[in-house]
Amino acid sequence: MRSVAVFLSCQEIKNPVYLSAAEELGRCMAAKNIQLIYGGSSLGLMGNLARALLEKNGKVIGILTHHLREKELEQDGLSQLIFVDDIAQRLRCMRELADAFIAFPGGLGTMEELFNAWNEIRLGLCNKKLGLLNINGYYTPFLEFIAHMHEHGFVSLENKEKLIVAQQVETLLDLIF
Numbered sequence: 177m178r179s180v181a182v183f184l185s186c187q188e189i190k191n192p193v194y195l196s197a198a199e200e201l202g203r204c205m206a207a208k209n210i211q212l213i214y215g216g217s218s219l220g221l222m223g224n225l226a227r228a229l230l231e232k233n234g235k236v237i238g239i240l241t242h243h244l245r246e247k248e249l250e251q252d253g254l255s256q257l258i259f260v261d262d263i264a265q266r267l268r269c270m271r272e273l274a275d276a277f278i279a280f281p282g283g284l285g286t287m288e289e290l291f292n293a294w295n296e297i298r299l300g301l302c303n304k305k306l307g308l309l310n311i312n313g314y315y316t317p318f319l320e321f322i323a324h325m326h327e328h329g330f331v332s333l334e335n336k337e338k339l340i341v342a343q344q345v346e347t348l349l350d351l352i353f
């Protein structure tokens with residue numbers, strides 16, 4: 177079974193565009209028999225995504241730190257829940273279990289996971305694809321900044337092109353697999 181680590185927020189997001197996209201991603205992953213690896217929370221977009229997969233009998237592995245257990249509230253019904261000591265270990269575990277990565281719109285934690293995965297791919301420590309789900313143009317300013325970094329010589333064209341970008345869930349899944 178293929179698996180994707182999805183980086184996304186556990187914050188309560190009210191924008192229906194992101195809520196429905198998280199649910200669509202979950203349903204699409206379940207339909208394509210793709211296992212979800214994620215942060216393990218029942219809250220926010222994390223919870224929406226996990227529940228959408230679980231409702232379609234999809235496989236979901238959550239990875240949660242002991243420290244965040246009470247704050248992030250683990251999702252019920254997961255195929256597997258792994259507890260780790262810290263965020264670095266959580267990222268390592270996600271990287272080891274996943275065949276590919278998707279960065280959903282999110283905040284600081286999502287950005288940390290995105291940059292961590294991208295840098296490991298850049299360094300050759302990990303040979304996996306990294307997709308950005310550019311829902312509602314969320315990542316457009318980020319992509320413009322990456323282009324700016326490239327123009328100034330800080331990001332090579334090769335590394336810039338390691339980011340696979342799509343606005344539609346199914347398109348992105350097709351591009352990374």
